[in-house]
Amino acid sequence: MSGLLEVTEVSKSFGGVRALTACHIDVAKGSIHGLIGPNGSGKTTLFNVITGYERIQQGEVRFDGIEITNAPPDQVFGLGIGRTFQLTRIFSRLTVLENMLVATQRREGWLRGLLHRAGSSSEKHRATELLEFVGIARLANEPAGNLSFGQRKLLELASLLVADPDVLLLDEPAGGVNPTLITHLADRINELNKAGKTFLVVEHNMEFVMSLCHEVTVLSQGRPLVSGAPDEVRANPAVLDAYLGGEDDAATQLELVSEDPARRPRAPVAPSRTVSLIQPRAKLGGPEPLLSVRGVSAGYGGGDILKEVTFDVPEGEITCIVGPNGAGKSTLLATISGLLRPRQGEIRFGGRVISGLAPREILARGIAHVPQVHSLFNEMTVRENVEMGAFTVDDRALVAQRLGTVGELYPIVRERADEKAGSLSGGQQRLVEFARSLMLDPTMIVLDEPSMGLDPQTRRIVFDMIELMNRQGKTILLVEQNARAGLRLSSRGVVLENGIVRLLGTGREVLEHPEIGALYLGGTVSTGGAPSAVG
Amino acid sequence: MSTAESGRARRWLILAGVAGALAVLAAFPLAVTDPAATSIAVFTLVFMVSTAAWNIFSGYSGYLALGHAVFFGSGGYAVALAARDWHFKGGWDVFALLPFGGLVAAAIAVPIGVIALRTRRHTFVVVTIAIFFIFQLAAFNLSFTGGTSGIELPIAPFPVATYNNPFYYVGLVILVMTIAMSWAVRRSRFGLQLLAIRDDEARARGLGVKTGRIKLAAFVLSAFPIGMVGGLYFYFLGQIFPQFAYDPLFDISLALMAFLGGIGTLVGPVLGAAVLEALQQYLTQSVSGSGTYLIVYGVLFLAVILLLPRGVVPTLTELVKSRRARAADSSTIEEPRDQAVRSVAGAIR
Numbered sequence: 001m002s003g004l005l006e007v008t009e010v011s012k013s014f015g016g017v018r019a020l021t022a023c024h025i026d027v028a029k030g031s032i033h034g035l036i037g038p039n040g041s042g043k044t045t046l047f048n049v050i051t052g053y054e055r056i057q058q059g060e061v062r063f064d065g066i067e068i069t070n071a072p073p074d075q076v077f078g079l080g081i082g083r084t085f086q087l088t089r090i091f092s093r094l095t096v097l098e099n100m101l102v103a104t105q106r107r108e109g110w111l112r113g114l115l116h117r118a119g120s121s122s123e124k125h126r127a128t129e130l131l132e133f134v135g136i137a138r139l140a141n142e143p144a145g146n147l148s149f150g151q152r153k154l155l156e157l158a159s160l161l162v163a164d165p166d167v168l169l170l171d172e173p174a175g176g177v178n179p180t181l182i183t184h185l186a187d188r189i190n191e192l193n194k195a196g197k198t199f200l201v202v203e204h205n206m207e208f209v210m211s212l213c214h215e216v217t218v219l220s221q222g223r224p225l226v227s228g229a230p231d232e233v234r235a236n237p238a239v240l241d242a243y244l245g246g247e248d249d250a251a252t253q254l255e256l257v258s259e260d261p262a263r264r265p266r267a268p269v270a271p272s273r274t275v276s277l278i279q280p281r282a283k284l285g286g287p288e289p290l291l292s293v294r295g296v297s298a299g300y301g302g303g304d305i306l307k308e309v310t311f312d313v314p315e316g317e318i319t320c321i322v323g324p325n326g327a328g329k330s331t332l333l334a335t336i337s338g339l340l341r342p343r344q345g346e347i348r349f350g351g352r353v354i355s356g357l358a359p360r361e362i363l364a365r366g367i368a369h370v371p372q373v374h375s376l377f378n379e380m381t382v383r384e385n386v387e388m389g390a391f392t393v394d395d396r397a398l399v400a401q402r403l404g405t406v407g408e409l410y411p412i413v414r415e416r417a418d419e420k421a422g423s424l425s426g427g428q429q430r431l432v433e434f435a436r437s438l439m440l441d442p443t444m445i446v447l448d449e450p451s452m453g454l455d456p457q458t459r460r461i462v463f464d465m466i467e468l469m470n471r472q473g474k475t476i477l478l479v480e481q482n483a484r485a486g487l488r489l490s491s492r493g494v495v496l497e498n499g500i501v502r503l504l505g506t507g508r509e510v511l512e513h514p515e516i517g518a519l520y521l522g523g524t525v526s527t528g529g530a531p532s533a534v535g
Numbered sequence: 536m537s538t539a540e541s542g543r544a545r546r547w548l549i550l551a552g553v554a555g556a557l558a559v560l561a562a563f564p565l566a567v568t569d570p571a572a573t574s575i576a577v578f579t580l581v582f583m584v585s586t587a588a589w590n591i592f593s594g595y596s597g598y599l600a601l602g603h604a605v606f607f608g609s610g611g612y613a614v615a616l617a618a619r620d621w622h623f624k625g626g627w628d629v630f631a632l633l634p635f636g637g638l639v640a641a642a643i644a645v646p647i648g649v650i651a652l653r654t655r656r657h658t659f660v661v662v663t664i665a666i667f668f669i670f671q672l673a674a675f676n677l678s679f680t681g682g683t684s685g686i687e688l689p690i691a692p693f694p695v696a697t698y699n700n701p702f703y704y705v706g707l708v709i710l711v712m713t714i715a716m717s718w719a720v721r722r723s724r725f726g727l728q729l730l731a732i733r734d735d736e737a738r739a740r741g742l743g744v745k746t747g748r749i750k751l752a753a754f755v756l757s758a759f760p761i762g763m764v765g766g767l768y769f770y771f772l773g774q775i776f777p778q779f780a781y782d783p784l785f786d787i788s789l790a791l792m793a794f795l796g797g798i799g800t801l802v803g804p805v806l807g808a809a810v811l812e813a814l815q816q817y818l819t820q821s822v823s824g825s826g827t828y829l830i831v832y833g834v835l836f837l838a839v840i841l842l843l844p845r846g847v848v849p850t851l852t853e854l855v856k857s858r859r860a861r862a863a864d865s866s867t868i869e870e871p872r873d874q875a876v877r878s879v880a881g882a883i884r
Contacts, residue, residue, distance in 0.1 A: 051741060077743035085741075091734035094727070101724070102731040103742040118727040163743060 004029035004198050005050070005081070005167055010059030012045055012222075019045040020222040023059070027167070032189065032199040034213035034230070036206070038481060042222040043202045044086055047169050051083045052076045063167070077103075082160035083169035086202075088152045090159070092145030096136065099144050099155055100127035103162045127162060134158045134188060150181040157188070167198045174205045186212050204324065210234060288351060290315035290444060290475050291336070291367075296345030296355070298335045299499075304343060305331045307499040313444070314492065318466065318476040320507060322483040322516075323496035329479040330372055332496065333448050336477070337369035338362040350443070364392070366443035370433050370450065372479075378422030382432055385421045386413055389439030402439050409468070410435040427458030434465055444475040451482050463489055487511040560707055564700045573699035575816040577771055579809055580706035582792065584764045586808035587713045589789040591720055592757035594799040596750055597733030598656075601786045602647075602663030603761055605670045608780030609643050610636035610762025611769035615686040616679065618770075625689025629770050630705050633763045640762020641755050648754040652747065655736070664786070671781035685776035688769060702771045706764065710805075713760040717801055720756070729753055733799070788812075791832060795839050797846030806848060811835070 003026035012020040020042045027033045035043050048054040050061055052073040061069045063079055071079075082103075091099050101119045119127075131137040134154040139147065144155060153173060160168060173189075174182045182205070189199060189212060203209045209216060210230040217227040218239050226236050233239055289312035299305040305328040313319045321329050334340040336347060338359035347355040354362050363369075368389075376385050386406060390399045407414040412428055413435045421432060430450060437445055450466065451459040463485060470476050480486025487493045493510030495503035503510055510516060564573050585607065593600050614629070614636040623629050651662045674680045693701055720726040728749050731739040740746050769775040788811070796807025815828040843850045 053737065053741075073737075073740040074743045074745050077741055083741055085738065089735050089738040091731050091738070093734050094730055098727060098730070101727055102739060102744065118722060118724045159742065 003027050004064055005200065006060075006062040007046065007050065008060045008062070010046070010049055010056055010061065012042075012049055012054060012056050012058075018222055020049065020056075023219070023223055025217055025224060025227070027198060027200050028215070029198055030193070030196060031214045032193050032201065032212055034209040034216040035200060035202045035219060036204070036209055036216060036233075037219035037225070041219040043219055044171055045222075046219070047083060047171055047200075047202065050076070050169065051081060077163065077165070080164075080166040081169065082163065082165035082167070084153070084156045084160065084171055084173065086171040088149070088156050090144045090147070090152050090155050092143070094144055095141050096131065096144050096147070096155055097124065097127055097140040099159050100131065100162055103159055130158045130161050131155075133161075135184065153181075153185070157185075161192075165197075167200065168192070170199065170201045170203075172203055173201065174203055174208045182208060206324075289313055290350060291477065292348045293332075293336070294346045294348070296332075296335060296342045296347060298331060298340050298342040298345075300331075300340070305499050306335065306342075308345065309496070309499070309501055310345075311494050311501055311504060313475060313477050315475050316470075316473065317492055318470050318478065318490040318507075319492040319494065320483075320486040320490035321477070321479045321494045321496055322481075322486060322510070323502075327496040328499040329496055330448055331499075333369065333446050333477070333479055336362075337367055337446055339369075360392070363440065363442075366440075367446060368437035368440060368442035368444070369446045370437050370448065372448040374426065374429050374433070376421040376424075376429050376432060376436075378420065380421060381418050382413060382421055382424070383417040385432055386436045386439060389436035393440070399439070402441065406435045406438050409438070409472075410465075425458075427462065430458075430462055431465060434462075434469070438469070438474075442474070444477060445469065447476065447478040449479055449481055451480065451485065459485070483516070484511065557711070561704075564697070564703050568696070570696070570699055571820065573703055575813055575820070577699055577702045577706055578768075578816050579812040580703065580710055581764045581768045582788065582808040582812035583805045584706065584710050584713050585761050585785075586789050586792045586796075586804040587710070587717055588757045588760035590757075590793050590798065590800075590804040591717050592750075592753045593790070594793055594804060595720065595726060595729040595733065596753055597799075598652075598750065599660050599790065600651075600663045600754070600757075601660055601790065602651075602667035603757070603789055604781050604783065604785040605647065605667050606640035606644060606758040606761040607765040607768070607785055608670065608674065608775075608777075608782075610640040610765030611775045611780050612674070612680055612686070613639035613762070614766030615688050615769055615775045618689055619686060623689055625691050626693075627701065629689060629691070630701070630767075633705070633709070633766045636766030637759040637761075637763035640758040640765065644755045644758035645751070648751045652750050652754065664783075667781065667783070667786060671777060674777035674781055680777065683777065685774055687774045688772075690773060691770075699771075702767060706767055709760060709763050709767070714801070714805065716756070716760070720753070721801060725749060725752065730799075788832075791836055794846055795835065797848035797850075800846070800848050803846050803848035807846070 005025075005027040007023060007025045010020055010023045011018070023042065023046060025033075025035070025046070035046070037043055045054060049056050049059075050068075052068075052071050052075065055070050059069070060067060063076075063081060066079070068076055068079065068081075091102065094102070097119070101123060128137055128140060131140055134157060136147075136151050136154050136158070139151065144152070147155060157168075157170070157173070170189075173185055186208060189201075193199060201209065201213065213230055215228065216230050216233045218225040218233060218236075225238055226233055228236075291313035293312070294310050295308045296310070297304045297307055309328075309332060311319075321332065323329055331340065335342050335355075338354070338357055338361070342355050345355070346353055349362075349365055349367060352365075354365060354367075357365075359369075377388065380388070383403070386403060387399065390402060393399055403413075410431055412424075412431055416424065416428075421429060424432065434445075434447075434450075447466065450462050459482070466476060466478065467489060478486060478490070487507040487510055490507035493503070493505055493507045494501060495510060495516065503513060503516070505513070563576060567573065567576075585603070589600065589603050592598065610633075614632045617623070617632050617635055618625075618629050623632065647663075647666055651659055651666060654662050675682060680686065691698070691701070720729070728739065728744045728746075731742070731744060732746055732750065736746055765780070769780070772779075789808075792807035792811045793804040794807070795811060796805065797803025811832070814831065818828045818831060839846065
């Protein structure tokens, strides 16, 4: 079977980082092809390469037998390949209907646009039909900027359909969209597919991918790992590794899905129930935890992302929060460090309530937050960046002393003190961020995805530093996409899914829990036949 | 009232408004015969045309161009040189050269556009300014521009009392033409694609919009009327010098006038120019110290950015709309204020 869209041996690197390595993918005509893989595995880069947003030096892209390697985006679209963006992009100051009229008709000359009035009645008619198809026709005259996140996704899809493309590349169509809308979206995709459209879909929502797609390709570190029918892919141990990380450690290889799926207990946990692996003694006795989160619900805009989250962070330990994309991990950290106010519930730190305090007050209490996105000031030197960590401290001598201590722990701070932070590699920047977080001598350090975007070697250094900081007395709360490595490092594990705490236990217990894989590949955690489980 | 009916009524209202405005503008020099006033009117028309033309590119595409004085000066020089070398006597015949000035400006806009439009946002602004200074420097130093002594244009043999009127009416015709052009662009597919570029250029490309050509076409289109009124302006003054032909204040004025009225709207920039240029000319004539208007400019600009971040016309339109909506007792979704501020901040950038 020859593909409608063929990507052959494509490599792409940004600076020194390889985003795609000899990547090959074959999308059959009339299929819905899923593309999954961990963060940074090159999914969006592949989209960018196909649609001409990124140029490649190596490899070939063919569409319907014609080579389109490095063709500009407008030409690619003209040939019949439409795409949506991960961060939904619409023309916010145009009305919804105007948004629908922007796309050029296929093989339309540009001069026609100069002379033609926008929106002949037939064009408007078709646009309205498509808006009805996705279900937002009543918003036609509304400025697109007023649409909700989900409506924007629908508009983005509909505006592509105007030009009747053969292939649609959808970048996380279900990301951040509520379940009802996801179903609606899946129905529309199925209908279009029946009408002959081919789809290539990047998505983290495994349920969506597995139920929708005919074929799924798993990307890992820029190359396809497995390609096949959804069930085959789901049952492939290598896929779990790509999602959980830790490919270098065969000893803790978890045989999660290699067992017969039929034998797996089916019963899902009632959504609000947390499975606690912690022994009652440990739960009740012992010293008071440093941080205690009790029934916290929080979110942005309308809905709650976190739903009554409850867990503890014991003093002097490393606690790791893991969970699939969109589970609310970053939101949880933002709530703890005060960037987001909880709607209900209470957070205590060292016995005192900190929920509702301003971020700087929480910082002053001793919680330092290293965010997911790199946060150094690129144009400032490394030393200036680290000093910024203590800009609330007026005592110059103390700052100098701390700078010395931090410099001993992080030689890079001394060695490259006068270089601009922007010139450092991603991993080095992470270390400088760690150094900066130590400048206020915090009690607890909150790390959001410290290993994201780092190669294995740098990742190890970063993890070593986390362990070292912990041994020097810092309590650490960390969110890690690389769940296996994160949990192995930690004494406590918290599994978050859809804003609900699903598992609590020691790092090892969570790591070895037979159902953790299910969290990453769709479905919900089941209790392994717990008597209370819903039959 | 049905929507079709109200649409028709609206159309008649707009037509009546346009006819009324035209009648007032046409009657102005007949009613106000003071040469001082009509001369202010001619200068004002020149800026109304320039701002409307600038808006066709910068307003619709979101690319802030600060070098359109190049087209103003080049149109002026083209008309001046043509009138001198082709031995025009002076009078109505020189007006026939204005389209030539426009064409020269448009021709110059092609290579400038090709170069400058390779860049985006801030870089684009800087490149247009740099190109502007190259032209200014060239005008000072090239032999055919007459260097600092400039070029004299023929003197029109119009009667002294109504000397300004022919210039006024020619300017008015160019203004009508420019606004018509802007209107046609706004309602064309081309215009819609320009607006799409303003909102998200990368996505527009992904929808098949040939962004490079669209931007260049708009850039060249916006140069033409400015070249024409450049010719008109210097014919009116009787001579052309580099420092007036390529004046950085011209660049800034256009942006300022468009912002005041409402950048990216059809009539906003025209109204902004009408108010600001008339005010400036009045202040220059009545207050001693030619720099006073600069202070007024600064204060106005700050006030507009802080109080009416999207310009007078869009703010008023919104106000009328929400009044009407409230009267009809139906709720509308109002654009959040911070979003409006951001959109202007984006436009400035």
